[in-house]
Amino acid sequence: MTLVPLRDDPAGEQSARSRAAAAPAWTHDWAGKGRCAKADPDALFVQGKEQRLAKVVCRGCPVVAECLADALDNRTPFGVWGGMTERERRALLRTRPDVTNWTALIQAVRAGGDGSLDTITQRVG
Numbered sequence: 001m002t003l004v005p006l007r008d009d010p011a012g013e014q015s016a017r018s019r020a021a022a023a024p025a026w027t028h029d030w031a032g033k034g035r036c037a038k039a040d041p042d043a044l045f046v047q048g049k050e051q052r053l054a055k056v057v058c059r060g061c062p063v064v065a066e067c068l069a070d071a072l073d074n075r076t077p078f079g080v081w082g083g084m085t086e087r088e089r090r091a092l093l094r095t096r097p098d099v100t101n102w103t104a105l106i107q108a109v110r111a112g113g114d115g116s117l118d119t120i121t122q123r124v125g
Ligand code: SF4
Pocket: 031, 033, 034, 035, 036, 037, 044, 057, 058, 059, 061, 062, 063, 064, 065, 067, 068, 080, 081, 082, 083
């Protein structure tokens, strides 16, 4: 699948270069910097409907891109990581068998967009 822009920049005010410059730097030691770092670790390893609530923790997490990329690259089998349940990650992996380096792909997507989870998942799926 090809990466496509989410939408045109109707005002033409923000070039791809300026968006890239505005994107936050990739955080390699992200694990302790997430919104869940001080939460109950078991809260993200729930099942069923509780996963929807667990995913709320990931909304607005400053390292959601890094966390999701890590979970996808490592085929993390359980839990909510990067705002996605294991089922959602498996579906994404099935959709994109061509991707061998999720970190590189998600870094590129974030550099060209706003870095939100919605943007990332729309553009990589
Ligand atoms: S995206 Fe979610 S699971 Fe990952 S570090 Fe942030 S809060 Fe924790």
